[in-house]
Amino acid sequence: MKEIYSKIKMLSEKYSADTAENLSRLVRIKSLSRAEKEVQLELKRQMEEAGFDEVRIDGLGNVIGRIGNGKKILAIDGHMDTVDMGNLSNWDFDPLGGEIKEGFVHGRGTVDQEGGPAAFVTSGRILKELGFDKDLTIYFVGSVMEEDCDGLCWKYIVEEDKIKPDFVISTEPTALNIYRGHRGRMEMHVSFYGVSSHGSAPERGKNAIYMASKVALEIEQLNERLATDEFLGKGSVTISEIVSESPSLCAVSDFARLHLDRRLTWGETKESAVKEIEQLIEGVNAKVEVLDYYEEAYTGLKYGMAKYYPTWKIPENHEIVQSGVDAYEKLYGKKPKIDKWTFSTNGVVTSGVYGIPTIGFGPGNEVLAHAPNEKVAITDLVIASAFYAGVAFELANK
Numbered sequence: 001m002k003e004i005y006s007k008i009k010m011l012s013e014k015y016s017a018d019t020a021e022n023l024s025r026l027v028r029i030k031s032l033s034r035a036e037k038e039v040q041l042e043l044k045r046q047m048e049e050a051g052f053d054e055v056r057i058d059g060l061g062n063v064i065g066r067i068g069n070g071k072k073i074l075a076i077d078g079h080m081d082t083v084d085m086g087n088l089s090n091w092d093f094d095p096l097g098g099e100i101k102e103g104f105v106h107g108r109g110t111v112d113q114e115g116g117p118a119a120f121v122t123s124g125r126i127l128k129e130l131g132f133d134k135d136l137t138i139y140f141v142g143s144v145m146e147e148d149c150d151g152l153c154w155k156y157i158v159e160e161d162k163i164k165p166d167f168v169i170s171t172e173p174t175a176l177n178i179y180r181g182h183r184g185r186m187e188m189h190v191s192f193y194g195v196s197s198h199g200s201a202p203e204r205g206k207n208a209i210y211m212a213s214k215v216a217l218e219i220e221q222l223n224e225r226l227a228t229d230e231f232l233g234k235g236s237v238t239i240s241e242i243v244s245e246s247p248s249l250c251a252v253s254d255f256a257r258l259h260l261d262r263r264l265t266w267g268e269t270k271e272s273a274v275k276e277i278e279q280l281i282e283g284v285n286a287k288v289e290v291l292d293y294y295e296e297a298y299t300g301l302k303y304g305m306a307k308y309y310p311t312w313k314i315p316e317n318h319e320i321v322q323s324g325v326d327a328y329e330k331l332y333g334k335k336p337k338i339d340k341w342t343f344s345t346n347g348v349v350t351s352g353v354y355g356i357p358t359i360g361f362g363p364g365n366e367v368l369a370h371a372p373n374e375k376v377a378i379t380d381l382v383i384a385s386a387f388y389a390g391v392a393f394e395l396a397n398k
Contacts, residue, residue, distance in 0.1 A: 004130065004393055005330040011126045012386035019381045020105050022046050023118035024098035026080070027107035031114075033081040033148035036061060037298045040080060043117060043142040050125035052140070060156040061299045063142035064163075067124050070135035074395055075165035076123070076388050077346055078116035078172070078362075079146035079153065082109040083370050090372035103378055110376040111364030116171020117142050119363055119384035126389045134396030139163060143346060149293040150185075150309050151349025158354055167320045168350045168358040169391060172341065173369060173376075176383055178324045179360035181313025182341035183232050184264035184348055189257055190215065190277060192286045196247050196254040205252035209244050211284055212256035216242070218280045219260070229266035231313060232340060236263040237273075270308045309344055310352030319398065320357045327390030332383070342366060361387055 012019075025046075031039035040063050047055045047065040054066040063080070085095045085108055093099055095108040105115070120140050127138070143153035158164050170179075192212045197205030216239055226235035241259035246252060262273050270290060277288045294304030314321055316338055328336045341360060351358040363380030 001393070001397070002330070005390060007130060008126055008386050008389045009331050011129060012122065012382045015122050015125060015385070016378055016382045019118055019122045019385055020100050020378045022121055023105045023110060023115055023376070023381065024100055026114040026118060027098035027105065027109050028096055030096055031081055031109065032084060033145050034295060034298055036081050036144050040142060040144070043080060046121045047124065047140065050121050051128040052124050058156070058161050059299060059301050060153060060303060061144045061297045062153050062157060064161070065124060065140040066137065067127050067140070068132060068134065068137045070137050070396070072135060072395065073137045073139065073163070073165040074167050074169070074392060075139040075141055075163070076120045076169045076171060077141045077143055077154070077350070078113055078120065079143045079346065080114060080117060081144055081147050082112065082114070083147055086372060092373055095374070104375040105378065106375040108374055111173045111366070111374050112369035113172050113362060115173070115363040115376045115381055116384065119381045120171060120388050122385035123388035126385065127392060132392065134393070136392060136396040138392055139165065144297060146346055148295065149305065149307070150344045151346045151353065152293065152303065152305055154346050154349040155305055155353070156303060164354065165356055167395060168347070168356050169388060170345050170347055170358060170360040171362040171384065172345045172360050173362045173364035173366045174339070174341070174360045175365045176361070176363065176380060177337040177339050178321060178328070179339055179341050180316065180321055181232060182344060182347065183235070184268070184311035184352060185309045185344050186262045186264065186270055186273060187291045187307040188260040188262060188274070188277065189289050189291060190260065190281065190286060191289070192256045192284065194252065194254045194256070194285070197252045199250040199252065202252050205254070207252045208256040209253045211286065212242060212258055215280050215284065215286070216258060219258070219277070222276060222280065227265055227268055232265050232311065235265040235268050237261070264311045266311055266313065268311065309348035312347055312351035312358070313340070314351065314357055314359060318357055320359050323391050323394040323398065324359055324361060324387070327387060327394045331386050331390050343369065
């Protein structure tokens with residue numbers, strides 16, 4: 001086995017320039033959520049060029065490459081959609097340039113998170129070159145629509161493609177640490193129903209904006225007393241939008257709505273979070289609702305789910321965590337740090353909904369996600385490509 005890890009490491013370094021070039025090609029294709037078609041075709045081409053056993057695009061638009069045909073199933077996931085560029089004056093380089101310079105690949109999506117898929121394409125190439133023939137099926141998934149709706153892609157893969165892995169590795173950025181969970185999240189609307197009257201006589205009406213404002217201050221206080229988990233940290237709630245309506249600007253508002261971004265720590269659920277807000281609006285003509293996502297993928301298929309993304313964490317002594325630790329140690333002679341994400345990932349569905357043991361290991365630092373001047377070190381891509389191949393051998397031999 002020691003010889004295998006030496007070969008994996010050697011090949012990951014040998015193909016470093018190819019990995020960087022593959023990522024550069026992906027970055028040069030703008031790929032916002034629900035508009036990923038061209039980048040998916042490029043990823044499919046890269047998988048085919050690397051010699052994968054099978055590559056296909058499913059009904060939602062996910063690219064699914066396969067190596068092996070064993071009973072045990074490992075999936076390695078990376079979403080291919082990115083957020084938009086933002087204010088271009090904040091960038092020091094072309095965000096769609098894919099420039100390879102000074103040991104980095106530059107541009108939108110290098111960290112969040114096309115760097116992971118570029119690395120796992122090289123992992124597949126390494127496994128094929130090493131003649132991987134273990135009792136393990138590995139699916140390499142370039143997923144869609146994650147920025148719009150975390151985990152929707154995996155709801156489709158499990159329920160429609162009928163692929164339910166035994167283990168998942170998310171290639172979201174972890175600065176080459178192993179992550180084993182993160183807080184969940186959900187989106188809620190709190191709607192307030194007032195009574196309009198002429199603005200010259202506001203006492204005749206009931207102002208929905210005042211109703212919403214009073215509850216908004218209580219939500220601010222609620223945030224301070226939410227639960228804390230030793231590993232995942234504290235739950236949180238914030239108001240990210242307020243909208244209102246009235247018959248005219250010379251009238252009392254008869255409708256207002258708050259949009260809540262709720263982050264859920266361990267032990268908090270959709271039901272508990274809704275109940276907390278319901279308690280704040282007792283006696284007020286208002287209602288709370290959890291939002292739904294239902295949109296058309298680039299394939300033309302409409303698909304959706306509730307905007308509730310469950311909290312998840314995997315025990316540190318779990319087989320998939322320890323397989324990652326062992327693979328990293330055999331490759332690089334030291335133990336990786338085990339930690340968690342600040343943001344949300346497709347793990348909310350793989351682990352949070354379906355209970356599939358999931359870990360994260362990805363190139364790049366999450367602080368650059370959604371930020372200007374996004375770039376990833378080529379050395380990160382090399383280590384990630386070795387790690388994914390190493391974990392495949394670890395799991396196959398357990």
